[in-house]
Amino acid sequence: xxxxxxxxxxxxxxxxxxxxxxxxxxxxxxxxxxxxxxxxxxxxxxxxxxxxxxxxxxxxxxxxxxxxxxxxxxxxxxxxxxxxxxxxxxxxxxxxxxxxxxxxxxxxxxxxxxxxxxxxxxxxxxxxxxxxxxxxxxxxxxxxxxxxxxxxxxxxxxxxxxxxxx
Numbered sequence: 001x002x003x004x005x006x007x008x009x010x011x012x013x014x015x016x017x018x019x020x021x022x023x024x025x026x027x028x029x030x031x032x033x034x035x036x037x038x039x040x041x042x043x044x045x046x047x048x049x050x051x052x053x054x055x056x057x058x059x060x061x062x063x064x065x066x067x068x069x070x071x072x073x074x075x076x077x078x079x080x081x082x083x084x085x086x087x088x089x090x091x092x093x094x095x096x097x098x099x100x101x102x103x104x105x106x107x108x109x110x111x112x113x114x115x116x117x118x119x120x121x122x123x124x125x126x127x128x129x130x131x132x133x134x135x136x137x138x139x140x141x142x143x144x145x146x147x148x149x150x151x152x153x154x155x156x157x158x159x160x161x162x163x164x165x166x
Contacts, residue, residue, distance in 0.1 A: 008113065024065075024069060063104060066103075066104060067100060067104070070100055070103055070104075071096070071100065074096050074099050074100055074103075075096070077159050078095070078096070078099060078155075078159075080155075081151070081152065081155045082095065084151065084155070085145075085148050085151060085152075094144065095141070095144060095145070098137055098140055098141050098144060099141070101137055102134055102137035102138065102141070105130060105133035105134045105136075105137055112126055113126055
């Protein structure tokens with residue numbers, strides 16, 4: 001379970017759905033692990049990290065970092081869709097914001113899951129919150145795109161293919 005939590009942390013910190021995310025997340029993870037190892041008596045460095053992530057300033061810093069990494073990735077992954085749908089730059093920017101917010105929707109709850117004092121019920125509730133937030137952004141995307149939403153859905157199914165490294 002601890003290694004699974006490490007991997008979730010690495011992806012959340014580095015950026016969900018990005019190629020660079022795991023690399024950035026791993027670097028941040030090991031720096032934080034070394035820093036926090038000296039400051040905590042717990043054998044689980046994630047406990048110290050979870051406590052640190054309860055700080056609103058830290059959460060905002062992480063979101064800012066994720067946005068900086070994920071913004072260009074969205075441009076790369078969805079740029080062809082923006083063109084396919086003949087979007088104006090403003091429309092593309094609005095859809096990009098919705099996509100970014102959808103990707104970041106689970107970050108807060110995911111960071112909260114690093115707290116090893118959470119019971120199964122609380123973890124299930126956090127998972128439900130992440131799903132609800134993602135579904136809300138999907139609804140906003142559907143409303144924004146209107147009749148073009150099926151094109152978005154079909155395009156989204158091929159995003160993993162465009163993320164493969166050859």
